[in-house]
Amino acid sequence: MKTLRTIAEVRAHVAAARRAGRSVGLVPTMGAFHAGHEALIRAARDACDDVVVSLFVNPSQFEEPADLAAYPRGEPRDAAIAAELGADALFAPPVAEIYPDGFATAVHVAGLSGVLEGAQRGAAHFDGVCTVVCKLFGIVAPDVAFFGQKDAQQVVVIRRMLRDLDIPVRLHVVPTVREADGLALSSRNARLDAADRERALALSRALEAVREGIEGGERDAAALEAAGRAAMAAYDVQPEYLSVVDPETLEPVELAAGRVLVVVAARIGPARLIDNLPLDTEQVATRTPVGVNHAKEI
Numbered sequence: 347m348k349t350l351r352t353i354a355e356v357r358a359h360v361a362a363a364r365r366a367g368r369s370v371g372l373v374p375t376m377g378a379f380h381a382g383h384e385a386l387i388r389a390a391r392d393a394c395d396d397v398v399v400s401l402f403v404n405p406s407q408f409e410e411p412a413d414l415a416a417y418p419r420g421e422p423r424d425a426a427i428a429a430e431l432g433a434d435a436l437f438a439p440p441v442a443e444i445y446p447d448g449f450a451t452a453v454h455v456a457g458l459s460g461v462l463e464g465a466q467r468g469a470a471h472f473d474g475v476c477t478v479v480c481k482l483f484g485i486v487a488p489d490v491a492f493f494g495q496k497d498a499q500q501v502v503v504i505r506r507m508l509r510d511l512d513i514p515v516r517l518h519v520v521p522t523v524r525e526a527d528g529l530a531l532s533s534r535n536a537r538l539d540a541a542d543r544e545r546a547l548a549l550s551r552a553l554e555a556v557r558e559g560i561e562g563g564e565r566d567a568a569a570l571e572a573a574g575r576a577a578m579a580a581y582d583v584q585p586e587y588l589s590v591v592d593p594e595t596l597e598p599v600e601l602a603a604g605r606v607l608v609v610v611a612a613r614i615g616p617a618r619l620i621d622n623l624p625l626d627t628e629q630v631a632t633r634t635p636v637g638v639n640h641a642k643e644i
């Protein structure tokens with residue numbers, strides 16, 4: 347696996363792959379790899395001839411300097427994992443390569459960027475995400491980009507951006523990888539002490555409670571959300587939001603009918619955690635259990 351620092355090096359690498367008729371997959375990451383990132387790299391390895399993993403802790407998507415400073419970094423370990431999983435190139439640029447002096451452009455997806463995570467963190471968060479993803483797509487020009495369902499709103503916002511800007515990249519969404527007890531893997535889990543690690547189960551338990559409600563025939567979103575909140579209260583956790591939303595518009599629904607997305611966020615001690623569960627109320631009898639992975643291409 348090559349480690350590339352400059353845009354010119356990436357362009358040369360991808361041009362050589364293209365000349366050889368190879369398809370190119372991109373896995374954008376901020377590093378500190380866990381099994382969620384590994385699932386993305388494996389999916390890219392399975393689907394594409396040439397796999398580029400980017401490792402860039404993007405300053406413009408952090409609203410709190412302390413959060414950026416505390417973000418875990420460990421390129422040598424990440425590089426070893428990516429190489430072991432068969433990545434062809436690791437693109438790990440310095441900040442100045444991505445944001446040179448005079449950088450003045452931002453990509454803003456109106457509406458979708460302002461709800462849920464955008465409402466809590468500020469819409470600038472998704473502006474930062476979209477701007478860096480747009481740049482990565484311009485630099486690598488992959489056929490397929492791999493993202494995690496864990497960040498469901500990120501996928502919805504990026505899909506809108508691709509459509510609106512006619513960017514010819516397919517999205518491959520990899521299901522959320524979880525610990526055995528249901529906690530979604532996240533780089534931020536490392537900040538939890540033993541007591542907070544237990545309380546963090548509130549998020550996946552809330553999603554389970556909503557699913558059980560739907561399986562039991564409940565369709566009223568307020569009632570489903572109340573069941574989720576009750577499950578969280580058992581862990582002494584109040585959600586920042588817990589909502590049943592339309593999976594494309596992210597607008598809250600009154601009735602859960604057809605495809606819905608259950609989204610939850612909560613602060614657990616020093617960490618702010620998010621989780622979600624896509625559900626199809628028409629398919630509840632044959633639904634996928636939390637923790638079982640099925641990749642889907644969209």
Ligand code: AMP
Nearest residue numbers: 375376377382493494496497522523531
């Ligand atoms: P990050 O490094 O946190 O920006 O994440 C890089 C990619 O990994 C994003 O597309 C995330 O959605 C994805 N990801 C993070 N956690 C998980 C997880 N538990 N399961 C699947 N994908 C994940």
